[in-house]
Amino acid sequence: MLASTVSFAQNDEQPEMSFFITSVGGGDGGNLGGLVGADTHCQALASAVDRGDSTWRAYLSTQGINAVDARDRIGTGPWYGAVGNLIARDQDHLHGDTLEQARLGNGLHPFHARTESGEIVPGILTREYGLDVSKHDILTGSTPEGRAYPTGDDQTCSNWSNNSGGSARVGHHDRHGFMDNSWNSTHNTRGCSQEELIPSGGAGLFYCFAIE
Incomplete structure (x- = not known):
């Protein structure tokens, strides 16, 4: 049994990466240059590791009259991480849209x-590996369903054009913290400057998905 398993692993081609967390943010807090700037950042990082042949989109929602839902920006899946692991088969799997999918959960966890x-993004659970500074706050601006919030409080x-005041909704990629541990909608930041993202465990990072 072990031999056949090893043989399968050796012969099976690793799926191409179609999901990642940005290794660095935009450097200006919540000001990412809007959705266009965030998408450009995703594309540049993917290109740096020879995956620029795909079209990449940031998993971010916007608010207002022309609100955009993050889930509508990222294609239909499946999505695989940088080490070939399955993140989610489709939108239902990613967001737990059905009771069964919610029970099973997607493949987002710190490893x-x-x-x-x-590279592993430092989180609460990775401190034992010497990664002491948590960066598990991932910008999304989204509800747990991957939708935009109604106009009102800034989420x-x-x-994604402001670096002072305001706030952004974040998820925890490591599913760990003192509040709800959703990967895409856990709590709000203290502000939108780079400095205000840090205290709760953030660095202005966000999710990127390949749509083709």
Whole structure:
């Protein structure tokens, strides 16, 4: 049994990466240059590891009259991480849209949800590996269903164009913390500046998905 398993692993081609967490943010807090700037950042990071042949989109929602749902930006799946692991088969699997899918859960956890180069993003559970500074707050601006929030309280740092005041909704890629541990909608940041993202465990990172 072991021999056949090893043989399968050796002969089976690893799926191409179609999901990653940005290794670095935009450097200006919640000001990512809007959705276009965030998408460009995803594309550049993917290109740096020879995956620029796909079209990449940031998993971010926006608010207002022309609100955009993050889930509608990222294609239909399946999505695989940098080390070939399955993140989600489709939208239902990713967001737990059905009772069964919610029970099963997706493949996002600290050792599978990695950067474009396959590095582990520091989180609460990785401290024992010497990664002491948590960066598990991942910008999304989204509800647990991957939808935009209604107009009102700022959940998107003014649609990813503001680096002061305001707030952004974040998820925890490591599913760990003191509040709800959703991968895409856990709590709000203290503000939108780079400095205000840090205290709760953030660095302005976000999810990127290949749509083709």
